[in-house]
Amino acid sequence: MTNDVTTKNARTTPAHTTNAHTADPKPILVLGSTGKTGRRVLARLRHAGHEVRAGSRRGPTRFDWTDESTWEPALKGVGAAYLVDSQTEDAADSVRAFAQLASARGVERLVLLSANDWVVPEGEEKLPSERAVRESGVAWTIVKPAWFAQNFSEDPYYLGQLRDGEFVSSTGTGREAFVDADDIADVAVAALTEDGHAGETYRLAGPRLLSLDEVVEEIARATDRDIVHRAVPPEDFVAVGARQGLPEGYVNLLDDLYSWIREERFAQLADGVRRALGREPRDFADYVRTTAATGVWHA
Ligand SMILES: NC(=O)c1ccc[n+]([C@@H]2O[C@H](COP(=O)([O-])OP(=O)(O)OC[C@H]3O[C@@H](n4cnc5c(N)ncnc54)[C@H](OP(=O)(O)O)[C@@H]3O)[C@@H](O)[C@H]2O)c1
Numbered sequence: 001m002t003n004d005v006t007t008k009n010a011r012t013t014p015a016h017t018t019n020a021h022t023a024d025p026k027p028i029l030v031l032g033s034t035g036k037t038g039r040r041v042l043a044r045l046r047h048a049g050h051e052v053r054a055g056s057r058r059g060p061t062r063f064d065w066t067d068e069s070t071w072e073p074a075l076k077g078v079g080a081a082y083l084v085d086s087q088t089e090d091a092a093d094s095v096r097a098f099a100q101l102a103s104a105r106g107v108e109r110l111v112l113l114s115a116n117d118w119v120v121p122e123g124e125e126k127l128p129s130e131r132a133v134r135e136s137g138v139a140w141t142i143v144k145p146a147w148f149a150q151n152f153s154e155d156p157y158y159l160g161q162l163r164d165g166e167f168v169s170s171t172g173t174g175r176e177a178f179v180d181a182d183d184i185a186d187v188a189v190a191a192l193t194e195d196g197h198a199g200e201t202y203r204l205a206g207p208r209l210l211s212l213d214e215v216v217e218e219i220a221r222a223t224d225r226d227i228v229h230r231a232v233p234p235e236d237f238v239a240v241g242a243r244q245g246l247p248e249g250y251v252n253l254l255d256d257l258y259s260w261i262r263e264e265r266f267a268q269l270a271d272g273v274r275r276a277l278g279r280e281p282r283d284f285a286d287y288v289r290t291t292a293a294t295g296v297w298h299a
Pocket of ligand 1: 031032033034035036037038055056057058059063064065066084085086087113114115116145146147148151
């Protein structure tokens, strides 16, 4: 099943380019370069021989969405930029101002990491940041992934629970199309470096819908460990999270995210990986197998 709003533009062949794999002489700015997707985008670009600029508050190129004085130096001479917004309420305003600055400085491609329609009122998309990029005047591509599989190995809270042998959620039997961050990075890199992706919104999902019971079971099996998914009633989750010592804002965010999985609000497969790359998305089982081999799920 797909509900991809861009299906009308669907290709049967990947969006290829004449200059794919040819390093752009201008640097590529990667924001969120210490995060789950930014790290991977950066590594791929470096591997392909591109000059990169790794931006974030902790990155070698200091970039802070809340400090505009860091924007201009990060953008200097840049040909393309990968944008990961700040996830704050005013994120879209910053993205708009930054995209306009990028346009004024001659940046040729912007690739925005968006999301399914989280943290915005019912009926809207994570649209404000997307709109800001679409209206920037720079050739844009929007990447709209489902939940990242890598949350289970790179988010400290999720990882900690799996190491402890009990993953608590209020997702019930709801399912999600967990997508591999490696696929997200592959799509982002294609959009940053190749022709043929401008004006595309790629919804990215894994090839299967999985419940948290199934996720935890796959991880337990691959690691040969006893790990359980404790599905708590929705009305109990906030209290459970508080007992786990989570900050109130984070518990409330998780409570929302889990309710959306429970309701299967975004339980849809999508063809973005195939359209962008001409291949199928990586299966969750592949992610689990390679991640288990690193030993990360053993405390
Ligand atoms: N995780 C998911 O399942 C998922 C699914 C769909 C979409 N998304 C989207 O993906 C994005 C990243 O989410 P994530 O939770 O996966 O994040 P993450 O891996 O923790 O990455 C967040 C990145 O943003 C940087 N950052 C945070 N605040 C910043 C600021 N004020 N200025 C500059 N850089 C800042 C962080 O670097 P520093 O700390 O070094 O600054 C980090 O590199 C979000 O827009 C989210 O909506 C996530």
